Amino acid sequence: MTPILPSKFDTSFPVIQVSGLTVYRGQYAAVENVSFDLLPGTSSAIVGPNGSGKSTLVQAILDLIPHTSGSVQIFGRPIQKLGKLRHEIGYMPQNFIFDRSFPISVAELVRLGWVKTDRAMSQNAALSQALQRVNATHLRHQAIGTLSGGELKRVLLAYCLVVPRKLLILDEAFAEVDVQGEADFYSLLDELRREESWTLLQVSHDLDMVGRHCDQVLCLNRSLICSGQPETALSPQNLLQTYGSTFSRYHHQH
């Protein structure tokens, strides 16, 4: 029987290996020749200006859109060959578009994320824990169409947490969440990383939060401008190169 996780997963073997990845959106190379590794239990952020290819990169990593050249390996395999390991990946997209009249409750939605794995709790226990972790227990019976933007983000995060993961990919997950909610989320993510060795990759515009909570920053503007620890990657010079001359204006607005 194939083990659920390859043995190399528990060592310093990268969780994600991206090599020379190029992704086209129509005729336009939105991501060009990007390479990086993510090690287990680390937290990394992709930063860059609007339209710099962050969501495109994440979607190509997850094989939601095709890439033109280069390769992606997750847990040491091409994503198409992950089989059950695919359940070890949680993904929260930037947008969740749905018909607000659709009659589905928070509990029903989060339950849809549950799958039976070797490590999964019972469905009811997993649902309760996931809602409690994102402070959304009180929303359990509410129709999703009645949630505020921030509440919906909490519920979508619960959907990602309802199964134990090894890799969580978040695309601007906390954009509409209030300050306290954002701090709570980051504490939760730190806890999942520390206690359950989750590897985190997120797209974010919040450079302060990225500087405080991430081990690695990937500065993207179609190609990877620089990467490294926040102290280095977020230096004024690197930010200027990533964001261009608009950076100082952008920075002062936040």
Ligand SMILES: Nc1ncnc2c1ncn2[C@@H]1O[C@H](COP(=O)(O)OP(=O)(O)OP(=O)(O)O)[C@@H](O)[C@H]1O
């Ligand atoms: N579905 C699509 N079809 C065609 N072009 C697209 C599509 N999605 C994105 N693009 C283009 O690809 C480029 C990269 O977009 P992407 O959404 O990856 O950027 P981003 O860095 O995530 O931006 P933002 O910070 O605004 O979310 C942009 O020029 C965008 O217009």
